Amino acid sequence: MRNRLKVLRAERDWSQAELGGRLGVSRQAVNAIETGKYDPSLPLAFKIARLFAMPIEEIFSDDESGGGDD
Amino acid sequence: MTSREAGMTKGPGERAEKSRNNRFWGLMAGFMLLGGVIGAGMVVMEHNSGVLPAAVAIAITVVLTLGVGGGTWYFLGSVDEVERRDNYVASTVGLNFYLILYANWYFLWKGAVVREPGHEAIFIATMIVMAAAYFWKKLRP
Numbered sequence: 001m002r003n004r005l006k007v008l009r010a011e012r013d014w015s016q017a018e019l020g021g022r023l024g025v026s027r028q029a030v031n032a033i034e035t036g037k038y039d040p041s042l043p044l045a046f047k048i049a050r051l052f053a054m055p056i057e058e059i060f061s062d063d064e065s066g067g068g069d070d
Numbered sequence: 071m072t073s074r075e076a077g078m079t080k081g082p083g084e085r086a087e088k089s090r091n092n093r094f095w096g097l098m099a100g101f102m103l104l105g106g107v108i109g110a111g112m113v114v115m116e117h118n119s120g121v122l123p124a125a126v127a128i129a130i131t132v133v134l135t136l137g138v139g140g141g142t143w144y145f146l147g148s149v150d151e152v153e154r155r156d157n158y159v160a161s162t163v164g165l166n167f168y169l170i171l172y173a174n175w176y177f178l179w180k181g182a183v184v185r186e187p188g189h190e191a192i193f194i195a196t197m198i199v200m201a202a203a204y205f206w207k208k209l210r211p
Contacts, residue, residue, distance in 0.1 A: 014083065021083030025150035026090065028208075032152050041151050 003060045006034045008052050023047055094153075097145050104137040156207045164200030171195065 009019050009030075016034070017027040023044065032038035040048065049056045111130045115122040122130075146154055175187040 015080070017087040018081055018083035021086035021088075021090070022081075023083075024086070024090075026094075026153065027087055029150045029152040038152050038155070044151060 001039045001060055002036065002063060003033065005030070005048065005059065008054075008059065009034075019051075022051055090148075090150075093148060097141065097148070100137070100141055101145075104133065104141070107133055107137075156204055159207045160200050160204035163203035164196050167199045168192065168196045 005019075009016070014022075015027075016030040020027045020030045023030070024047075025044065029038070033040055045056050045060060049059055052059060107130065111122065111126060114126055146157065149157075172187060172192055175184065175192070178184045179186050
């Protein structure tokens, strides 16, 4: 799973800790999601989408759907 | 935190994260204190030629049950899903290690191949394996 969390966070000039606090998760959790080490649960993904006021699929994309050949 | 991160917006999120972090380390300190209580109990036992006074034994079981049971319940309810995942993985690895080690040692003992299972050795080895699994999950690049 890939995501645009780091870009969206940088656009708002938020640190990982700031984003983590707004989501109710740790800075380490934000880092794990941004670096692709952890895929968030559906409730957390919805929370992220609500925070950035975007649909989930504009933030997260499936590895298999990113190549454009399917 | 990078120098770029240090210059970023410090808002309500940072304060909430700091408070969450303080709670986490408070709980960690509590678990470490509990470990100290167990260690102290073992020192008392060693000084009494392997026998633990009944009152100390009962006190330890009460502290352990309330501390580990209540502490774990509160801990899992207050940490985020990544921390919970790391704990679940470490617990599963630890439980499997314990089942394999104890069961094998037990049957080999029953078959008169080895001496009786060493309870302390199994307990300590399980704790070490569980901690290793936790830190591997948490800190791997």
